[in-house]
Amino acid sequence: MRKNLDAMTIGLALFSLFFGAGNLIFPPFLGMVAGDKWFLGFVIYFIFDIGLALIAMLAISLNDNKLNNVVGKIGQTPAKIIGVVLMICIGPAIVIPRTAATTYEMLSNSGVISGQGMLFFTLVYFAIVVLLTIRPTKVIDIIGNFLTPVLFIGLSFLIVYGIINPIGEISSVTMVDSIVKEGVTTGYQTMDVFGGLIFAGIIISSIISKGYKEKKEQRQITFKASMLASVLLLFVYGGLTYLGATVSTKFGLQVDRTGLLISITNGLLGRFGAIALSAIVSTACLTTAIGLTSASATYFNKLSNGKVSYKILVLLITGASITLANLGLDTIINVAGPILNLIYPVVLTMIVLSLVPKHNNVFVNYGAVLTVMGISIMVMLYRFGLGFDFINKLPLMDIELFWILPAFIGGALGGIIGELYRINREKIIRNKNSSKPVKVN
Secondary structure (H helix, E strand, O other), X not given: OHHHHHHHHHHHHHHHHHOOHHHHHHHHHHHHHHHHHHHHHHHHHHHHHHHHHHHHHHHHHOOOOOHHHHHOOOOHHHHHHHHHHHHHHHHHHOHHHHHHHHHHHHHHHOOOOOOOOHHHHHHHHHHHHHHHHHOOOHHHHHHHHHHHHHHHHHHHHHHHHHXXXXXXXXXXXXXXXXXXXXXXXXXXHHOHHHHHHHHHHHHHHHHHHOOOXXXXXXXXXXXXXXXXXXXXXXXXXXXXXXXHHOOOOOOOOOOOHHHHHHXXXXXXXXXXXXXXXXXXXXXXXXXXXXXXXXXXXXXXXXXXXXXOOHHHHHHHHHHHHHHHHOOOHHHHHHHHHHHHHHHHHHHHHHHHHHHOOOOOOHHHHHHHHHHHHHHHHHHHHHHOOOOOHHHHHOOOHHHOOOOHHHHHHHHHHHHHHHHHHHHHHHHHHHHHHHOOOOOOO
């Protein structure tokens, strides 16, 4: 009984960690562009969002709960570099400025604030972030613990009401060439895989603090908690994707993602409902920004061995976030796309390598990771118009899974090279031993 209660508590906490308010803008847009193929788009999105995030958590748990053991498959220095890249992505480069841009657009689209003062808004927004990050307060925990259930209940009502009273007909025409590709790239944009790598340690530490010392018990509770969080996220993301599909005849690709969510809410619950949702989501964005700013500053403070103070790092992170937030939400999403398409294949390859049985042939890791890294760089350069036309012929290129076959080929070639190296090394050792003079008594 106690295990189940603990699993439920941790499952709700995990749901809160993954349930970023910014993520709410992606499923409705996916449903809108997919039309009557919304369910296919949602399934692919869920697999490449929460599905991969749970696999990332599993990889951490199987590797002594250490991030470096997962991302350090080709050495500790690359592990530090990848760790820095991950933290920059979920921190000042993408996610933190995205919370501010999402908040601004939610409030301006619902008419709560003027749509002309983004710079002033972001200065006030990040002033609050700095104040509550440098001087931690229980207010954030209280708001976070209160907002998660309120937001979930509000969205549940919105989804159920939208299913019973759909806004419009679902279009039979899709707005994109590939629903599968759209689902994959949308899953990448949430960056929940990166979150899974970082959240796993938090969850495992929480389980251990509750007195569960055995690995078997820890994995049982982690599994139950993950299943609870997954079911809740499945309902919310699936429902929002469906709501997006119900307005697929009313909007086109030019609609911004926050405007779409506000329009759906306004159409179902009226202006008051849209304003209430905007306020709740905006406050949730603020708490997310505070949490990520604190986590990023703490990470880089430890990385510098305390040479750069926590407070200075908070100011640097918020300064960078203000600059990027003022580019606008669509620009942040568009810029993040190529970056994530470069990083994701490498990180996912390392996660897969972390799940396979341990082996002594490190060349397998080098071959797989370096090949995927090289292919990903060429794909990025190709999309910027810098040659590499053969990229279009890569298997699964049309659904953004171009890295899978190169990973297998690179790993296999690396394994062969490693095996040849081992055989040659053993041969050299044998020859040295056989050439030693025999001592006669």
